[in-house]
Amino acid sequence: MNALRENLERVEATIAVACRRAGRNRGEIELMAVSKTYPAEVLAEATRLGLTLLGENRVQEWQQKCEEFVAQTTGLAARPQVHLIGHLQSNKSARAVELFDGVDSVDTLKLAERLNDAASKLGKRLPVLLEVKLSSEGTKAGLDAEARETAELLERLPELQNLQPQGLMTIAPFDVPEPETRACFRALRRLRDAWSAKHTRLAWDVLSMGMSGDFALAIEEGATRIRIGTALFGKRPPLTEQIRQFPGDES
Numbered sequence: 001m002n003a004l005r006e007n008l009e010r011v012e013a014t015i016a017v018a019c020r021r022a023g024r025n026r027g028e029i030e031l032m033a034v035s036k037t038y039p040a041e042v043l044a045e046a047t048r049l050g051l052t053l054l055g056e057n058r059v060q061e062w063q064q065k066c067e068e069f070v071a072q073t074t075g076l077a078a079r080p081q082v083h084l085i086g087h088l089q090s091n092k093s094a095r096a097v098e099l100f101d102g103v104d105s106v107d108t109l110k111l112a113e114r115l116n117d118a119a120s121k122l123g124k125r126l127p128v129l130l131e132v133k134l135s136s137e138g139t140k141a142g143l144d145a146e147a148r149e150t151a152e153l154l155e156r157l158p159e160l161q162n163l164q165p166q167g168l169m170t171i172a173p174f175d176v177p178e179p180e181t182r183a184c185f186r187a188l189r190r191l192r193d194a195w196s197a198k199h200t201r202l203a204w205d206v207l208s209m210g211m212s213g214d215f216a217l218a219i220e221e222g223a224t225r226i227r228i229g230t231a232l233f234g235k236r237p238p239l240t241e242q243i244r245q246f247p248g249d250e251s
């Protein structure tokens with residue numbers, strides 16, 4: 001498992017360079033280790049290396065892994081927080097609120113309301129991020145910043161007392177020239193600035209952007225949380241293998 005330690009060192013070195021270039025402190029940036037598709041023992045190793053935040057993208061998968069993860073990390077000083085970063089169908093809201101410490105992929109008003117209801121029943125206050133879609137390529141998920149439903153969601157959010165909104169998340173388009181990636185990150189930051197001026201009852205500290213291929217750019221553009229999977233854990237198994245291992249959860 002030395003590979004993980006070395007990968008982490010390499011990622012930290014890249015973060016350090018990006019911080020220096022942007023005149024930022026390392027402490028401003030949270031490193032989320034995206035552990036989807038990896039078995040519990042790998043997550044336990046990440047925990048022992050001091051990673052404090054994990055990202056999983058499927059409810060079912062995490063449900064299957066978490067017991068073993070807890071068993072493998074018993075006795076350690078602290079366990080990382082685990083956030084859902086993948087698309088969530090609103091009918092799985094209750095399960096998600098039980099299983100996760102935060103949901104970073106809220107993309108509809110309906111989902112926000114369902115999560116709020118579920119959190120209320122559990123007496124929980126759930127940290128959430130709004131996922132925004134800023135490019136026509138790549139993923140389908142995310143709010144359209146201009147849509148009326150988004151405006152409605154922003155108006156309603158302060159009343160959803162069992163949610164703790166913290167900011168925004170986006171996924172940049174893949175395989176595009178660097179200026180385009182950068183423009184996407186900059187757009188998320190500007191959106192945060194605009195919305196935070198208008199919606200002062202909400203908190204706007206978190207900008208979750210940047211993945212293995214583009215996190216240095218994201219840091220330069222103001223990311224406060226980067227989501228790193230393959231650069232830490234190596235290449236993920238092919239999708240067919242993932243579905244065999246964690247069936248019933250192709251959301």
Ligand SMILES: *Cc1c(COP(=O)(O)O)cnc(C)c1O
Pocket residue numbers: 034036057085086171211212213227228229230231
């Ligand atoms: C898988 C995933 C990541 C991590 O991707 P890598 O390219 O492996 O670093 C980050 N964010 C989201 C939403 C993901 O689904």
